[in-house]
Amino acid sequence: MKNALITGANKGIGLETARQLGRLGYKVYIGSRDISRGEAAEKELTSEGIQAEFVHLDMSAPSTFPTVVNHIEALDGHLDVLVNNAGVLLDYGVRPSDLSPSALRSTFDVNFFAQVELTLLLLPLIRKSPAGRIVNVSSVLGSSTLQSDPSTKFGDWGSLAYGSSKAALNSFTAILSKDLAGTAIKVNSAHPGWVKTEMGGPGAPLTLEKGVKTSVWLATLPDDGPTGGFFHMQDRLAW
Ligand SMILES: NC(=O)c1ccc[n+]([C@@H]2O[C@H](COP(=O)([O-])OP(=O)(O)OC[C@H]3O[C@@H](n4cnc5c(N)ncnc54)[C@H](OP(=O)(O)O)[C@@H]3O)[C@@H](O)[C@H]2O)c1
Numbered sequence: 570m571k572n573a574l575i576t577g578a579n580k581g582i583g584l585e586t587a588r589q590l591g592r593l594g595y596k597v598y599i600g601s602r603d604i605s606r607g608e609a610a611e612k613e614l615t616s617e618g619i620q621a622e623f624v625h626l627d628m629s630a631p632s633t634f635p636t637v638v639n640h641i642e643a644l645d646g647h648l649d650v651l652v653n654n655a656g657v658l659l660d661y662g663v664r665p666s667d668l669s670p671s672a673l674r675s676t677f678d679v680n681f682f683a684q685v686e687l688t689l690l691l692l693p694l695i696r697k698s699p700a701g702r703i704v705n706v707s708s709v710l711g712s713s714t715l716q717s718d719p720s721t722k723f724g725d726w727g728s729l730a731y732g733s734s735k736a737a738l739n740s741f742t743a744i745l746s747k748d749l750a751g752t753a754i755k756v757n758s759a760h761p762g763w764v765k766t767e768m769g770g771p772g773a774p775l776t777l778e779k780g781v782k783t784s785v786w787l788a789t790l791p792d793d794g795p796t797g798g799f800f801h802m803q804d805r806l807a808w
Pocket residue numbers: 576577578579580581582583601602603606626627628629630653654655656657679706707708709760761762763764765766767768769770773
């Protein structure tokens with residue numbers, strides 16, 4: 570049975586990604602920093618007939634990573650899919666010149682440093698999969714091309730902390746995919762679209778089901794699928 574670890578999977582896009590991968594027959598590990606919310610998500614998916622297990626992953630606390638890596642290794646010996654989905658948007662509506670250093674650092678801790686650190690710890694297990702897939706859940710706000718286009722407007726200010734952390738994550742995708750060229754592992758960035766979640770808000774046009782399509786597609790790419798790209802649905806986005 571194929572397996573997948575999804576970070577930030579107790580709600581929103583992460584939980585729905587776990588659900589859709591579970592329906593496709595994957596055993597899903599639900600990463601959550603909050604134990605009761607993680608257990609509730611496990612219960613919800615298990616009651617739908619999905620093989621799901623909560624694992625305690627706090628992306629602000631890398632000390633929680635090795636236990637999870639060792640647990641997956643002991644149970645399965647490999648990892649087929651890693652969806653780096655957990656993310657924070659701490660500077661929505663904040664003017665870049667008003668951004669606090671602590672908000673900038675906290676954003677990068679979760680949206681970039683933790684994703685890289687966890688991925689590198691899991692890489693030996695992903696290498697043992699016959700078709701490893703790494704999905705970095707980014708955002709169109711991380712597109713440097715669009716951010717630098719004077720005609721593009723993202724809200725009032727463009728969220729410096731969030732946008733630059735997602736641009737860094739995109740860079741990780743591009744560089745890691747080159748490092749892994751010639752292996753069975755594919756690494757891609759996903760922009761889910763503007764999705765109705767706690768982060769996206771009630772005014773977002775996309776339902777959760779539509780909002781997970783890009784992540785699920787990239788997580789289940791065939792061997793001749795792309796690597797080192799940035800996608801929304803199946804369209805390539807500018808870096
Ligand atoms: N919604 C959109 O329109 C949209 C658009 C573009 C990109 N995205 C990206 O899609 C991903 C999922 O977003 P979403 O809309 O589903 O947001 P969400 O509903 O706010 O969910 C975010 C998830 O990340 C988790 N998380 C945050 N900080 C964490 C930490 N320190 N450790 C572990 N987990 C942590 C949250 O856990 P808690 O419940 O414990 O907070 C939650 O499970 C994010 O990377 C986001 O940037 C979303």
